[in-house]
Amino acid sequence: xxxxxxxxxxxxxxxxxxxxxxxxxxxxxxxxxxxxxxxxxxxxxxxxxxxxxxxxxxxxxxxxxxxxxxxxxxxxxxxxxxxxxxxxxxxxxxxxxxxxxxxxxxxxxxxx
Amino acid sequence: xxxxxxxxxxxxxxxxxxxxxxxxxxxxxxxxxxxxxxxxxxxxxxxxxxxxxxxxxxxxxxxxxxxxxxxxxxxxxxxxxxxxxxxxxxxxxxxxxxxxxxxxxxxxxxx
Numbered sequence: 283x284x285x286x287x288x289x290x291x292x293x294x295x296x297x298x299x300x301x302x303x304x305x306x307x308x309x310x311x312x313x314x315x316x317x318x319x320x321x322x323x324x325x326x327x328x329x330x331x332x333x334x335x336x337x338x339x340x341x342x343x344x345x346x347x348x349x350x351x352x353x354x355x356x357x358x359x360x361x362x363x364x365x366x367x368x369x370x371x372x373x374x375x376x377x378x379x380x381x382x383x384x385x386x387x388x389x390x391x392x393x394x
Numbered sequence: 395x396x397x398x399x400x401x402x403x404x405x406x407x408x409x410x411x412x413x414x415x416x417x418x419x420x421x422x423x424x425x426x427x428x429x430x431x432x433x434x435x436x437x438x439x440x441x442x443x444x445x446x447x448x449x450x451x452x453x454x455x456x457x458x459x460x461x462x463x464x465x466x467x468x469x470x471x472x473x474x475x476x477x478x479x480x481x482x483x484x485x486x487x488x489x490x491x492x493x494x495x496x497x498x499x500x501x502x503x504x505x
Contacts, residue, residue, distance in 0.1 A: 324483055324485075325495050340492065370435070383485075385439075387437040
């Protein structure tokens with residue numbers, strides 16, 4: 283079975299641009315969460331979606347938005363990129379009722 | 395607000411040693427605790443999940459324990475190998491809240 287897949291794996295953007303990151307959860311997982319990990323820190327929660335509805339939002343500005351599609355895949359959008367948005371963005375999916383998170387390989391975003 | 399602390403921040407050991415990584419959390423009302431491994435620039439690989447009702451979990455050379463009342467968990471690695479070199483992250487799940495992570499322990503196993 284395929285794990286959580288994220289695309290792209292790396293990208294470089296210029297300050298002020300917009301970016302869209304994509305995530306496909308493990309088959310059967312209806313919950314998708316997004317995390318930001320800056321170098322040397324643990325991942326920080328951005329969003330959680332379950333059955334296409336937002337279930338939680340971390341302490342991030344409104345420049346960050348996300349959505350979940352009927353097939354449970356998800357997109358994370360970041361507008362007006364800042365240098366400080368440079369980080370590894372991680373997507374996780376969870377099977378119902380277990381509380382166990384499975385992570386993708388991440389998308390490395392560099393803002394220059 | 396849940397806070398997770400991992401000690402030490404970095405650890406270097408010779409191959410073959412047994413070692414213990416520590417994780418502490420401030421709110422004992424947790425649903426479960428999960429240990430992850432992260433290789434440089436990569437995603438997270440789940441190692442062990444301990445439910446709040448459990449005391450420990452084992453997988454191969456890894457053993458994780460949980461003392462919920464004192465807000466502590468340990469990850470024990472037996473007979474360490476150079477391939478164990480990575481960052482180990484502890485994350486706490488408290489019901490409907492998202493995972494809260496520590497900053498991790500960077501482990502180097504020297505051949």
